[in-house]
Amino acid sequence: MDLKTEEIGDARIVTVVENRIDAAVAIKFKDRMRELTVDGPKRVVLDLSAVQFIDSSGLGAIVASMKQLGGARVLELAGLSPTVEKVFRLTRMDTVFKLHQNAKAAIAANAG
Amino acid sequence: MTTSATALTLDAPNILLTFPSGEFAVREALTAVLSGLDFLSLDLEESGAVELVLAEVLNNVVEHAYGDETPGWIEVGCAHRPNGLHFLVRDEGRPLPDGVLPIGQRPDISDVVDALPEGGFGWFLIQDLAKDVQYRRHDGLNLLSFRISVGIDHRVN
Numbered sequence: 001m002d003l004k005t006e007e008i009g010d011a012r013i014v015t016v017v018e019n020r021i022d023a024a025v026a027i028k029f030k031d032r033m034r035e036l037t038v039d040g041p042k043r044v045v046l047d048l049s050a051v052q053f054i055d056s057s058g059l060g061a062i063v064a065s066m067k068q069l070g071g072a073r074v075l076e077l078a079g080l081s082p083t084v085e086k087v088f089r090l091t092r093m094d095t096v097f098k099l100h101q102n103a104k105a106a107i108a109a110n111a112g
Numbered sequence: 113m114t115t116s117a118t119a120l121t122l123d124a125p126n127i128l129l130t131f132p133s134g135e136f137a138v139r140e141a142l143t144a145v146l147s148g149l150d151f152l153s154l155d156l157e158e159s160g161a162v163e164l165v166l167a168e169v170l171n172n173v174v175e176h177a178y179g180d181e182t183p184g185w186i187e188v189g190c191a192h193r194p195n196g197l198h199f200l201v202r203d204e205g206r207p208l209p210d211g212v213l214p215i216g217q218r219p220d221i222s223d224v225v226d227a228l229p230e231g232g233f234g235w236f237l238i239q240d241l242a243k244d245v246q247y248r249r250h251d252g253l254n255l256l257s258f259r260i261s262v263g264i265d266h267r268v269n
Contacts, residue, residue, distance in 0.1 A: 020139070022135075022139065022167065022171075023135045023138070023167070023171040023174070023175070024135035024136050024138070024139055053160075053163060053164075053167075055164060055167045055168060055171065055234075056168055056171075056231070056233035056234040056237060057171060059233055060229075060230035060231050060233070061230075063228050063229070063230045064230050066225060066228070067225055067226060067228065067230075071225065071226075082156060082157065082160070083156060083157075083160035083163075083164075086157070086160065087164065087237070090218075090236075090237060090240055090241075091218065091219075091221075091233050091236070091237070092218065092221045093221065095221060096221060096225075096228060
C-alpha cells in the first residue's frame with residue numbers, strides 16, 4: 001500500500017498514492033497508517049485526492065486509522081472525490097471526520 | 113407440485129462472468145462489469161453506485177460464503193432492462209446466516225471515537241443503493257439478485 005508523508009506546520013500529511021482503498025488492501029492500509037502515525041504531530045491529514053473508489057472495508061480501515069491515533073490526536077480528510085464522498089455521506093461518517101477540499105485547504109484551515 | 117421455480121433467474125444477460133473467489137479477482141470482475149456497461153454511457157454517480165454495490169456483494173461472498181479455507185467460484189450476471197440493471201450473483205459457498213438477507217440498517221455513529229463502527233456498512237450500502245434485493249438458497253447455491261436503477265432509457269414508457 002503506497003502512502004507518502006510530509007510534515008507541514010503542525011500537521012502530518014499522508015497522501016494515498018493508489019486509486020483504490022478496497023477489501024484487497026484495507027488491512028495493509030490500516031497497518032501502514034499505524035506505522036506512519038505512531039508518533040508525530042497532533043493533526044494527521046489523509047489526502048485522498050488520488051482515490052477514485054472506496055468500499056466498506058476501506059471505510060472501516062480509515063475509521064480504524066482514526067482510532068489508532070488515540071484521543072489526543074485527530075485524523076482529518078482532504079480531497080474526497082464525489083464517489084468517495086458519497087460513501088462517507090451515506091454512512092454518516094462525514095459527520096465524524098473534518099473534511100477539506102484538498103490538502104492545501106487543510107493546512108490553511110489550521111493556520112487560520 | 114414443487115419445481116425449481118423458486119430459483120432466481122436472469123434471462124439473456126448482457127454480461128456473464130465466472131471467476132475464482134478472491135479479493136483481487138473481485139477487482140478484476142468489477143473492471144470487467146464496468147467496461148461491459150460502457151455502451152450505456154453511465155455518469156460517474158451511476159457507475160459509482162454499480163461498482164460499490166457489486167463490490168460489497170462480491171466481498172461478502174469472498175469473506176463470508178467462502179472465506180480463506182474454502183475458495184470457490186463466483187458468477188455474476190447482469191442484464192440491462194428498461195428499469196435499470198438487473199444482477200444475479202451465484203456461488204456455492206456457505207449460506208447467509210439463518211438463510212435470510214440481513215436488514216442492512218445503518219450502524220449507529222457514536223460520539224466517542226473509540227466506539228465508532230469499523231464494519232457492518234456493507235449490507236447497509238447494498239440495501240440503500242440497490243432495489244428488489246432477494247436471496248435464495250437453492251441446490252447448494254447462494255442466489256442473490258438485485259436491481260440498480262441506472263442506465264434507464266427515458267424514452268421507454
